[in-house]
Amino acid sequence: MLSRPSRSDSGFTLIELLIVVVILGVVAAPIANAVIVAIQNTDATSARLAVSHDAQQSAAFFAQDVAAVGLRDYSGSVATGRVPYTPSIQLNAAYDTGGQVCGTAATPVALVRLLSDDWDTTVSPAVRRTAVVAYYPAGTELHRLRCLGSAAPVSDAVVAHNVKPGTPAVTCSSTCTDAAVPQWVRLTFTAVARNADEYPITLFGQRRQT
Numbered sequence: 001m002l003s004r005p006s007r008s009d010s011g012f013t014l015i016e017l018l019i020v021v022v023i024l025g026v027v028a029a030p031i032a033n034a035v036i037v038a039i040q041n042t043d044a045t046s047a048r049l050a051v052s053h054d055a056q057q058s059a060a061f062f063a064q065d066v067a068a069v070g071l072r073d074y075s076g077s078v079a080t081g082r083v084p085y086t087p088s089i090q091l092n093a094a095y096d097t098g099g100q101v102c103g104t105a106a107t108p109v110a111l112v113r114l115l116s117d118d119w120d121t122t123v124s125p126a127v128r129r130t131a132v133v134a135y136y137p138a139g140t141e142l143h144r145l146r147c148l149g150s151a152a153p154v155s156d157a158v159v160a161h162n163v164k165p166g167t168p169a170v171t172c173s174s175t176c177t178d179a180a181v182p183q184w185v186r187l188t189f190t191a192v193a194r195n196a197d198e199y200p201i202t203l204f205g206q207r208r209q210t
Helices: 014-068
Strands: 089-093 110-120 127-138 141-148 153-160 169-172 184-191 199-206
Touching: 014 110, 014 127, 014 141, 014 153, 014 184, 014 199, 110 184
Parallel strands: none
Antiparallel strands: 089 110, 110 127, 127 141, 141 153, 169 184, 184 199
């Protein structure tokens, strides 16, 4: 008669199982903390990158817009061989400030509006148009609204997100709203992205025309 191999009844005791559980807990705790920290760092890094992208994008637009600012007054005589300017920078401006209409009554008040001449050379003789660029806040976004020769915007784009309300401010090299157009304009605000520190942003532009 064949004999069956004996089966061992040995196994883990309750104490051994408890020891294993304790060891697993000791090992898992720092690993879990490391994973959580890594995730938080990734979120913070992503937020900082998003804010940095907004800063670069808005700075490029603003520099371009300020470079072109300057609305000339062709209604009077030219005394020195140069056509004088009219006030070309408007602060806290409604959509129709100064008779230069861009947008509708529903368009938020702009932090700053930049006016300039734009000549349509696709026709002969060239036709002078007024370009209006308005930077206005909408919630936590900063928009760039642009009109060209009419009240209908040709573009309305978000150039910055996570803008902290109450922080945007505009300064100029001289009185912003004078007919003697300032040489430079600065727009500052603070961005507050989730999981990231507050990030101050400065948009700067220098006028090209003299």
